[in-house]
Amino acid sequence: MMRVGQPTNGKGNNMRGAVMYGPGDVRVDVRERPTILKPTDAVLRVTASCVCGSDLWAYRGLEDHDWPVPMGHEYVGIVEEVGSEVRSVRPGDFVVGSFFASDNTCEICAAGYQTHCVQREAAAPGGAQSEFLRVPLADGTLVATPGMPEDDLIPSLLAASDVLGTGWFAAVAAEAGPGKTVAVVGDGAVGLLGILAAKQLGAERVIAMSRHADRQRLARDFGATDIVEERGDDGVARIRELTNGLGAHSTIEAVGTQESMMQAIRATRPSGHVGFVGVTHDVSISGLDLFFSGVHLHGGPAPVRRFLPDLIRLIWERRIDPGKVFDVTMPLDQAAAAYRAMDQRTAIKVLLRP
Amino acid sequence: MMRVGQPTNGKGNNMRGAVMYGPGDVRVDVRERPTILKPTDAVLRVTASCVCGSDLWAYRGLEDHDWPVPMGHEYVGIVEEVGSEVRSVRPGDFVVGSFFASDNTCEICAAGYQTHCVQREAAAPGGAQSEFLRVPLADGTLVATPGMPEDDLIPSLLAASDVLGTGWFAAVAAEAGPGKTVAVVGDGAVGLLGILAAKQLGAERVIAMSRHADRQRLARDFGATDIVEERGDDGVARIRELTNGLGAHSTIEAVGTQESMMQAIRATRPSGHVGFVGVTHDVSISGLDLFFSGVHLHGGPAPVRRFLPDLIRLIWERRIDPGKVFDVTMPLDQAAAAYRAMDQRTAIKVLLRP
Numbered sequence: 219m220m221r222v223g224q225p226t227n228g229k230g231n232n233m234r235g236a237v238m239y240g241p242g243d244v245r246v247d248v249r250e251r252p253t254i255l256k257p258t259d260a261v262l263r264v265t266a267s268c269v270c271g272s273d274l275w276a277y278r279g280l281e282d283h284d285w286p287v288p289m290g291h292e293y294v295g296i297v298e299e300v301g302s303e304v305r306s307v308r309p310g311d312f313v314v315g316s317f318f319a320s321d322n323t324c325e326i327c328a329a330g331y332q333t334h335c336v337q338r339e340a341a342a343p344g345g346a347q348s349e350f351l352r353v354p355l356a357d358g359t360l361v362a363t364p365g366m367p368e369d370d371l372i373p374s375l376l377a378a379s380d381v382l383g384t385g386w387f388a389a390v391a392a393e394a395g396p397g398k399t400v401a402v403v404g405d406g407a408v409g410l411l412g413i414l415a416a417k418q419l420g421a422e423r424v425i426a427m428s429r430h431a432d433r434q435r436l437a438r439d440f441g442a443t444d445i446v447e448e449r450g451d452d453g454v455a456r457i458r459e460l461t462n463g464l465g466a467h468s469t470i471e472a473v474g475t476q477e478s479m480m481q482a483i484r485a486t487r488p489s490g491h492v493g494f495v496g497v498t499h500d501v502s503i504s505g506l507d508l509f510f511s512g513v514h515l516h517g518g519p520a521p522v523r524r525f526l527p528d529l530i531r532l533i534w535e536r537r538i539d540p541g542k543v544f545d546v547t548m549p550l551d552q553a554a555a556a557y558r559a560m561d562q563r564t565a566i567k568v569l570l571r572p
Numbered sequence: 573m574m575r576v577g578q579p580t581n582g583k584g585n586n587m588r589g590a591v592m593y594g595p596g597d598v599r600v601d602v603r604e605r606p607t608i609l610k611p612t613d614a615v616l617r618v619t620a621s622c623v624c625g626s627d628l629w630a631y632r633g634l635e636d637h638d639w640p641v642p643m644g645h646e647y648v649g650i651v652e653e654v655g656s657e658v659r660s661v662r663p664g665d666f667v668v669g670s671f672f673a674s675d676n677t678c679e680i681c682a683a684g685y686q687t688h689c690v691q692r693e694a695a696a697p698g699g700a701q702s703e704f705l706r707v708p709l710a711d712g713t714l715v716a717t718p719g720m721p722e723d724d725l726i727p728s729l730l731a732a733s734d735v736l737g738t739g740w741f742a743a744v745a746a747e748a749g750p751g752k753t754v755a756v757v758g759d760g761a762v763g764l765l766g767i768l769a770a771k772q773l774g775a776e777r778v779i780a781m782s783r784h785a786d787r788q789r790l791a792r793d794f795g796a797t798d799i800v801e802e803r804g805d806d807g808v809a810r811i812r813e814l815t816n817g818l819g820a821h822s823t824i825e826a827v828g829t830q831e832s833m834m835q836a837i838r839a840t841r842p843s844g845h846v847g848f849v850g851v852t853h854d855v856s857i858s859g860l861d862l863f864f865s866g867v868h869l870h871g872g873p874a875p876v877r878r879f880l881p882d883l884i885r886l887i888w889e890r891r892i893d894p895g896k897v898f899d900v901t902m903p904l905d906q907a908a909a910a911y912r913a914m915d916q917r918t919a920i921k922v923l924l925r926p
Contacts, residue, residue, distance in 0.1 A: 325818060326842055334842030334866045336817075463690070464679060479859060488680055488688030488872075498859030505833060505855025509848070512688045514870040518842075518863045 234572065235348030236553035239286045241279035244554045249288070252344050252352035257303040260356035262295035262313065266376045267346045267570045268544065269553075269560045271406050272497050277557055280499060288345025289553070290570075291317035292380040294372065295351065297360075306357045312367055313360040314379050314530060315353055316522035317341050322358030332358070332523035347553055349572040361526040364534055371533060373541025373569055377411065378529040381567065382540040383522025384495050385411030385472065386529065389419055391493030391516040392468035396420040401457050402442075403482045404472030405433040407543040407567040408495060410440055412470040414540060417441025418532070421468070425460060427453055427481075433566065436542060450477060457485040466490060471517070474498045480507075488512025495520055544569040588926065589702030590643045590907035595633035596915075598643065598908045606698050606706035611657040614710035616649035616667065620730045621700045621924045622898065623907075623914045625760050626851050631911055634853060642699025643907070644924075645671035646734040648726065649705065651714075658710045665716040668733050668884060669707055670876035671695050676712030686712070686877035701907055703926040715880040718888055725887060727895025727923055731765065732883040735921065736894040737876030738849050739765030739826065740883065743773055745847030745870040746822035750774040755811050756796075757836045758826030759787040761897040761921040762849060764794055766824040768894060771795025772886070775822070779814060781807055781835075787920065790896060804831060811839040820844060825871065828852045834861075842866025849874055898923040 233251045238244050252261055267290045275281045297311045307313055320327050320335035327335050339354055353359055367375060385408045394400045394416040402409050402416070405428035416424045417440060425444040426437035434445050446456045458465055465487035471479055474496025482492050483503075494517030508515065532538045546565040548556050550572045559565035587605040592598050606615055621644045629635045651665045661667055674681050674689035681689050693708050707713055721729060739762045748754045748770040756763050756770070759782035770778045771794060779798040780791035788799050800810045812819055819841035825833055828850025836846050848871030862869065886892045900919040902910050904926045913919035
C-alpha cells in the first residue's frame with residue numbers, strides 16, 4: 219500500500235500528492251510513487267485532476283475516515299507502465315478513467331453498471347490529486363483517446379472521468395429525451411452537466427434550479443431553457459406552474475440531501491423518472507410518499523465507464539464543452555486553496571495541474 | 573353522499589352493503605341504494621366483489637378512519653343506469669372497473685398512470701361489497717366485456733379489477749420479461765398473480781418466496797419455477813445462491829412492510845428493477861442503501877385501467893385463470909366471516925356474491 223503523510227526528499231521514486239489529514243486540513247506531501255502491484259494494473263502520469271463535490275463531505279467533517287487519506291478520484295493522464303496482462307492500453311496512451319475500477323466483462327458490467335462490477339474496487343486507491351496514479355483493472359477501467367489531445371481539451375476529458383459521466387447517467391436514469399421536460403435540482407458541476415446531458419439527449423425543455431448568477435449563466439450555456447430560483451415547496455410549486463400543474467417528466471437530483479431528494483420526487487409527475495446521483499447522506503425516503511408519487515426512482519454511483527467512449531468522441535469532435543465547469547485552475551501544490559474555494563463555493567470546480 | 577350505518581326496512585330504494593364500524597367489526601347493513609349524481613356516473617348491479625389485503629390494514633386497527641366506512645373497491649357487475657354524458661358503456665353491459673376512477677384522457681392517463689389521473693377519485697365511494705355501486709367517470713373507468721360472461725369466468729374478471737391488475741403492474745414495473753429471473757416477495761393474491769404476470773410476460777425463471785404449502789402449489793400453478801421458504805437475510809442469501817451470486821433481475825414487492833421492501837431491494841442485482849405494490853405502511857428507505865443498491869424502484873397504486881383491455885381478453889380467451897386465487901366464495905351477508913378468514917389467512921382471497 220501507498221504510504222501516506224511521510225514527507226521524503228522529493229527525489230527518485232517519490233512524487234507529490236494531496237492528502238487530507240482531517241476536516242479542513244489538506245496538504246501536498248511528497249510521497250512514494252506508485253508501482254505495478256498486479257498484472258492487471260497500470261500506472262499513469264497524471265495530466266490533470268480535480269476536487270469533487272463528494273470530497274467536501276469529508277472536508278466538512280460529515281464523513282468519518284482513518285486519517286490521513288490520499289485524495290482525488292478524477293483523472294486523465296498518460297500511461298507510464300502496464301502490468302503483464304494489460305492489453306487495451308499501452309505506455310504513451312492518453313487515457314480517461316472512472317472513479318471505480320471495473321473488469322467491464324462481468325454480467326453487471328455487461329448490463330452497463332460498471333460501478334457495481336463484481337470485481338469493483340477504487341480506481342484511484344492512492345489518490346488522483348497527485349503526480350502518478352496506480353489504476354487497477356486497467357483494461358476494464360481506462361479508455362484511450364484517439365491520440366494526444368490538444369491542451370484545451372484536457373478540462374473536458376477530465377470532466378468526462380466523473381462529473382460529466384455522472385450528470386449524463388443522471389439524465390439517462392431520469393429518461394431525459396425528446397418531448398420531455400427535465401428539471402435539475404442542484405447547480406454544482408454534476409447538476410450543470412446534467413443539463414448538458416439532457417440537452418444532448420434531446421430534451422425539449424430543461425429547467426435549472428439555481429439562485430447563483432454565474433451558475434445560471436453556465437446552465438443556460440449548457441442548454442437550460444428556464445431557471446427556477448425558489449427551493450423546497452416553493453421550488454416544487456414553480457416547477458408545477460411551468461408544467462401544466464403536472465410536474466416534470468424527468469428530474470435530476472444532484473445534491474444528496476433530504477430536502478433535495480424530496481424536492482426532486484415532488485417536482486416529478488406520476489409516471490415520471492427521478493435520476494439521483496448526489497451521494498445521499500442521512501436521506502430517508504418515506505415509502506408511502508414514494509408509493510403515491512408514482513415516480514420511477516433510480517440512481518447511485520454513476521457507471522461512467524458505460525458512457526466514456528461516447529463522451530470522449532463528443533469531446534474530441536468538439537460537439538460539447540463540459541470543461542467549462544472548471545472555472546478555476548491551480549497547480550497541485552495549491553490543493554488546500556482549491557478545497558477552500560470549492561467549500562466556500564467561490565469556485566464551481568477547481569482543476570489541479572501536477 | 574351515501575348514508576352509512578342507518579338500517580332501513582330493506583324495501584324500495586335500499587340495498588345491502590358491508591360496513592366496517594371499527595377494527596374487527598364488519599357488518600352488512602341495509603343502506604340507501606346509490607343513484608346517478610353526475611352526468612359522468614354509472615350505477616352498477618354488483619355481480620361479485622371481494623375482500624382486499626389492503627382492507628385488512630383497517631380491520632387490524634393499523635389505519636385510522638372516520639367510522640363507519642362502507643367497504644370494498646373490487647367489483648364486476650352489470651350497468652344498471654348511466655348519466656347523460658356516458659358514451660362507452662350502456663345499461664346491460666357487463667363491466668370491470670378499477671379501484672380509482674379516471675378520465676382516461678388526461679396527460680397522466682395517456683402515459684398509462686390512470687391511478688394518478690388529474691380527476692382521480694375513489695371508484696367505489698359507496699363501497700363495492702354491496703348490491704349496487706355508483707362509479708364516477710364511467711367512460712374512463714369501466715371496460716365492458718365482449719358479452720355476458722359465463723359464470724366460471726366471473727372470479728377471473730373480478731381478479732382483473734384489482735389483484736391481477738396490481739400483480740401485472742408490479743411485474744411490468746419490475747421489467748419482468750424474456751431471459752429475466754423474477755423474485756416475488758409476498759404470497760398473497762397480488763404476489764401470486766405477479767407470478768402469473770411474470771410468466772405471461774416471458775420471464776425465464778420465477779422464484780416465489782412462500783412458506784405455505786397451499787400458496788406454493790398455486791405459485792407453481794401460475795408459473796413459479798422455484799420456491800424460497802426463507803425470509804429476511806436468509807431469503808436474500810437464497811435468492812443470490814439461485815442467481816449466480818448477483819440477485820434477481822426483477823423483484824416484485826407485494827407486502828408493504830419495512831422487511832419486505834428491504835428484502836426486495838436486497839434480493840435484486842445492481843441494474844435490476846423492483847416493482848412495489850404493497851401499500852407501504854411505515855416503510856422508510858435509506859437513501860444510502862438505495863444509492864449503493866443500483867436498483868430501479870417503481871411502484872404505487874397500480875394503474876389497473878391500463879391493463880384491463882388486455883387482461884379481459886386473456887381471460888375471455890381462457891388463456892389465464894387468475895380467478896384461482898379465490899379459494900373461498902361466500903354470500904355478501906357473510907362479509908364478517910370473509911374478513912375473519914382473510915385476517916387469519918385461512919383463505920387466500922374471499923369472493924363475495926351479493
